[in-house]
Amino acid sequence: MTVAADSVTSLVQSVDWLTIAPPTITAVVALIVLVADLFVPEQRKQLLGAVAIAGLVAALITLVPLRRGNRATFCLTTDAEACSYTADHFTLVIQLLVLGGALLTALLSLHETRKNLPAGEFWFLLLSSAAGAALLPASRDLATLVVALEVASLPAFALVGLRRGNRLSSEAALKFFLSSVAATAVMLLGVSFVYATTGTLHLTQIAAELDNVPGQLDTLAKTGVALTLVGFAFKTAAVPFHFWVPDTYVGAPLPVAAYLSVVGKAVGFSGLILVTVIAFPGYANVWGPAVAVFAGLTMTAGNVAAMRQSATRAWSAVRLLAWSSVAQAGYLLVPIAAAAYSSDDQIGATVAYALMYAVVNLGAFAVAALVARTHPLNRISDYRGLYATRPLTALAMGFFLLCLAGLPPGIIGLFAKVTVFSSAVDAGLGWLAFIMAVNVVIALYYYLQWTAILFRAPAGAEESADAAPPTRKRAPAPVTVAIVLTAAVGVVLSGYPQLVLRVAASSLF
Numbered sequence: 001m002t003v004a005a006d007s008v009t010s011l012v013q014s015v016d017w018l019t020i021a022p023p024t025i026t027a028v029v030a031l032i033v034l035v036a037d038l039f040v041p042e043q044r045k046q047l048l049g050a051v052a053i054a055g056l057v058a059a060l061i062t063l064v065p066l067r068r069g070n071r072a073t074f075c076l077t078t079d080a081e082a083c084s085y086t087a088d089h090f091t092l093v094i095q096l097l098v099l100g101g102a103l104l105t106a107l108l109s110l111h112e113t114r115k116n117l118p119a120g121e122f123w124f125l126l127l128s129s130a131a132g133a134a135l136l137p138a139s140r141d142l143a144t145l146v147v148a149l150e151v152a153s154l155p156a157f158a159l160v161g162l163r164r165g166n167r168l169s170s171e172a173a174l175k176f177f178l179s180s181v182a183a184t185a186v187m188l189l190g191v192s193f194v195y196a197t198t199g200t201l202h203l204t205q206i207a208a209e210l211d212n213v214p215g216q217l218d219t220l221a222k223t224g225v226a227l228t229l230v231g232f233a234f235k236t237a238a239v240p241f242h243f244w245v246p247d248t249y250v251g252a253p254l255p256v257a258a259y260l261s262v263v264g265k266a267v268g269f270s271g272l273i274l275v276t277v278i279a280f281p282g283y284a285n286v287w288g289p290a291v292a293v294f295a296g297l298t299m300t301a302g303n304v305a306a307m308r309q310s311a312t313r314a315w316s317a318v319r320l321l322a323w324s325s326v327a328q329a330g331y332l333l334v335p336i337a338a339a340a341y342s343s344d345d346q347i348g349a350t351v352a353y354a355l356m357y358a359v360v361n362l363g364a365f366a367v368a369a370l371v372a373r374t375h376p377l378n379r380i381s382d383y384r385g386l387y388a389t390r391p392l393t394a395l396a397m398g399f400f401l402l403c404l405a406g407l408p409p410g411i412i413g414l415f416a417k418v419t420v421f422s423s424a425v426d427a428g429l430g431w432l433a434f435i436m437a438v439n440v441v442i443a444l445y446y447y448l449q450w451t452a453i454l455f456r457a458p459a460g461a462e463e464s465a466d467a468a469p470p471t472r473k474r475a476p477a478p479v480t481v482a483i484v485l486t487a488a489v490g491v492v493l494s495g496y497p498q499l500v501l502r503v504a505a506s507s508l509f
Helices: 002-010 021-036 046-061 089-115 119-138 142-160 167-198 203-210 215-235 245-251 254-279 281-310 317-339 344-372 391-405 411-426 430-454 477-495 498-506
Strands: 071-075 083-087
Touching (some): 021 119, 083 089, 083 142, 119 142, 119 254, 142 254, 215 281, 254 317, 344 477, 344 498, 391 430, 411 430
Antiparallel strands (some): 071 083
16 A cells, blocks of 8 residues: 555656746647637737737747756656656757747748738647647657657648648648658657667666667667657658658748748757657667768758759749758758767757758748749749849848858858768768768859849849839838848857857757
């Protein structure tokens, strides 16, 4: 009877509400928006967007008191290493990236929800997905990790297909859903193999048990490790799990494509880091070579496809950004592969690169959203002469593209690429560093080509020199704010790149 009483007592949880505040606030605001949508009249639906933005800002503010130290909750034992939710430096940096990305997506979406998208459903789905994305980096057991991954993913399927009656949107959502479900099924099979081998779901305990796996279970453990990585490889758009990206980005509403390119990738990479570095360090000989090969193939496939896309007459800006995001995923995978050969200190390079990529990629999508107001097809040719009509916007877009290319004045992009390159060299992955160097040169072609188009004379300007200057629509204030914010942060980080490197270094486990 005493043993039973002690067992019951050990199951009583004391919840640290401040620790779980970021995802909790986001989820609660999502429910508030869902209920309010039933009662708010149609002409005042824009208030739901204001509530959603306020909720994301509140969730970001709660990160401030958490920065002082590691906090954990939902611990089944007195051992803090067996907790299901941990708010360490890595968690806070990724939550900052996720919630900040969701906030900028919300700014880009305010105009869309007034005309093209159902406001209530959109804000509920966006906040729900952001809550799952904020939960994932704090998850320290496989069950919570899988739940967070699905909470982040399921609303994203609906967001992609939210443009009712649009064939491309429906097709993109279906492709995204079917491929994601297949990857999740494979991952769950891997999780079951890992649990059968170790008898636990907590990441740190899995690492300890895998160090002492009996010989007859070694094959099962290796299979479980490999299959578990599949779901996260899909989210990162690593080759060969990248096929859904171009059609999904083109078919989705533009703010949703921006969200997937940044927050969706952050979810995949944070989950991949957690399972490799914390749960499976003893099987680095299994996942290390695989991630290195994924990195090389992903950056090459993304850059080659983007270069081919840029060679067509009417290339789509969003499709090019989609292939660019695939290539950038390859760079992000390099430090994770390097961690298998040296130490988990290399993970800081992935975090630094992810922060740079999030800022400038969201900025590029913000400019694309502005151009799409006058050119719905959003072809690269539609950006010709942007400097003549919107000089500051053209300068911002040029800056974003140069950051992605790793060229001055985009110093932060250059620093991030050098950091990733150094991680491969330090780990002895010279062949991967060489592939990365070649791919950086390939990427210059389409990034510089797009940048040059911004500053060319508008089409027909040579034949009509006496014509009236081109007119322009007034930019929505939220889109302007998004462009200004991302450009300002990019400029600050380019002037002080050590800030990103310092934040990344503090995010190590």
